[in-house]
Amino acid sequence: MVFKKLFGRKKKITALEGPPVKLGARGAATSMDDKANLVAARQSPHFVTLKEWLEDIFKKRADQVVLEYTAGGIAVRYQVDGLWHAMPARERESGDVVLAVMKKLCNLDPKERRAKQQGFFAAKYLQLAFTIHLTSEGTKQGERVVLRIEGNESKIESLEDLGMREKLQEQLKELLNQKSGLFVYSALPGGGLSTTMQATLRATDRYLRDFVALVDKTKEPLPYVENIEIVEYDPAGDDLAELFRSVMLKEPDVLVIPHISNAAFFNQALEQTIAEGKLLITSVRAKDAVEALLRLLALKLNAEQVSQALRGVICQRLVRKLCLSCRRPYKPNPQLLQKLGLPPDKIQHFFRAFNPKTDLGEDGKPLPPCEVCGGLAYRERTAVFELLVPGEGTRRALIQQPRLELLKKVARQEGHRGLLEEGLFHVVRGTTSLDELKRALQA
Numbered sequence: 001m002v003f004k005k006l007f008g009r010k011k012k013i014t015a016l017e018g019p020p021v022k023l024g025a026r027g028a029a030t031s032m033d034d035k036a037n038l039v040a041a042r043q044s045p046h047f048v049t050l051k052e053w054l055e056d057i058f059k060k061r062a063d064q065v066v067l068e069y070t071a072g073g074i075a076v077r078y079q080v081d082g083l084w085h086a087m088p089a090r091e092r093e094s095g096d097v098v099l100a101v102m103k104k105l106c107n108l109d110p111k112e113r114r115a116k117q118q119g120f121f122a123a124k125y126l127q128l129a130f131t132i133h134l135t136s137e138g139t140k141q142g143e144r145v146v147l148r149i150e151g152n153e154s155k156i157e158s159l160e161d162l163g164m165r166e167k168l169q170e171q172l173k174e175l176l177n178q179k180s181g182l183f184v185y186s187a188l189p190g191g192g193l194s195t196t197m198q199a200t201l202r203a204t205d206r207y208l209r210d211f212v213a214l215v216d217k218t219k220e221p222l223p224y225v226e227n228i229e230i231v232e233y234d235p236a237g238d239d240l241a242e243l244f245r246s247v248m249l250k251e252p253d254v255l256v257i258p259h260i261s262n263a264a265f266f267n268q269a270l271e272q273t274i275a276e277g278k279l280l281i282t283s284v285r286a287k288d289a290v291e292a293l294l295r296l297l298a299l300k301l302n303a304e305q306v307s308q309a310l311r312g313v314i315c316q317r318l319v320r321k322l323c324l325s326c327r328r329p330y331k332p333n334p335q336l337l338q339k340l341g342l343p344p345d346k347i348q349h350f351f352r353a354f355n356p357k358t359d360l361g362e363d364g365k366p367l368p369p370c371e372v373c374g375g376l377a378y379r380e381r382t383a384v385f386e387l388l389v390p391g392e393g394t395r396r397a398l399i400q401q402p403r404l405e406l407l408k409k410v411a412r413q414e415g416h417r418g419l420l421e422e423g424l425f426h427v428v429r430g431t432t433s434l435d436e437l438k439r440a441l442q443a
């Protein structure tokens with residue numbers, strides 16, 4: 001029987017060997033059944049191999065792993081800090097057994113290699129708890145397995161954690177503590193917008209003013225922030241005008257409408273917040289702060305009202321941080337510095353990512369992979385922020401000539417620093433590399 005072959009006892013107590021990864025079976029009807037699955041999994045000669053696979057995944061901090069089983073072997077890819085990396089391929093013989101063990105831990109059928117199966121199991125590594133969600137499905141070439149690893153995310157709570165420089169933090173707090181006007185958040189999808197909203201809203205004076213959020217039920221929920229009252233609505237079913245009247249009766253000082261799902265409704269909210277001197281906070285998906293303004297107009301918001309009410313737009317982009325343990329200093333080319341608007345005499349060096357092909361040991365041989373980043377050269381992410389505070393020129397251009405390049409030019413003339421200039425602060429400090437900044441800004 002296949003099952004016996006997969007789980008037949010070859011060695012004694014294999015479960016106690018290998019890296020310090022503890023596994024737990026999940027998904028069975030009772031905890032007794034989970035225990036029985038774990039006992040069966042531990043009999044496998046490749047239970048330790050699975051622990052080794054998982055240790056590598058945890059060490060490299062992958063949050064998704066794709067295993068492509070084909071006749072020739074198993075192609076392996078990790079997603080780390082938002083980027084996919086090809087890993088060395090693994091061989092089928094042990095890989096098949098490892099997959100069977102994982103399926104057993106998920107209470108799935110180890111013999112089923114065609115039909116789609118989904119489940120999860122638990123793991124502990126160096127005091128950290130993980131949940132591994134497994135999806136498997138047959139493909140033309142074999143089988144595709146996706147692992148989603150929960151527990152590898154880093155915790156971000158404050159603006160400092162997000163990597164916002166102090167001066168920008170102060171400016172932002174001042175803008176959000178204004179009595180009235182419009183404030184806009186923007187980022188690309190998956191760019192950490194809700195984390196920034198959460199961290200900045202936490203930094204506002206929510207205990208002195210009444211915040212009410214009007215949240216579209218069908219969209220991403222507003223991240224939790226204490227002391228913000230949340231009113232949910234259904235954009236298709238609810239009478240939005242009526243809902244808005246009832247919210248305004250609460251006399252909020254600050255209105256948060258995270259999604260602009262209905263222009264007429266938002267324009268009404270904007271008009272009233274201007275008339276009654278309230279602060280309105282919203283968000284829009286955009287590449288940069290200037291583009292965010294054009295997106296608002298594209299959503300059919302009233303350009304004059306936006307121009308009149310606008311206090312500021314914050315935009316952000318995530319960049320990977322260089323691994324502090326293996327980054328390498330180098331002297332940047334003075335012409336390049338000049339081009340970037342940085343004083344060549346003040347910059348001693350930049351840092352770049354470790355390159356295993358050219359950064360060799362003293363003996364001319366390749367160095368072993370860095371222990372801290374697992375040889376990826378980067379570890380975790382930080383955000384680059386730009387804060388656009390419109391001057392008279394930007395406000396006028398927004399009404400008269402709302403074009404991207406022109407608006408950017410006017411904003412720059414009014415002293416606005418874009419994402420590239422803000423990102424260079426991280427490069428100068430050695431937090432990230434110029435290559436990574438360029439990659440992130442092109443995305």
Ligand SMILES: [Zn+2]
Binds near residue numbers: 324327370372373
């Ligand atoms: Zn490293």
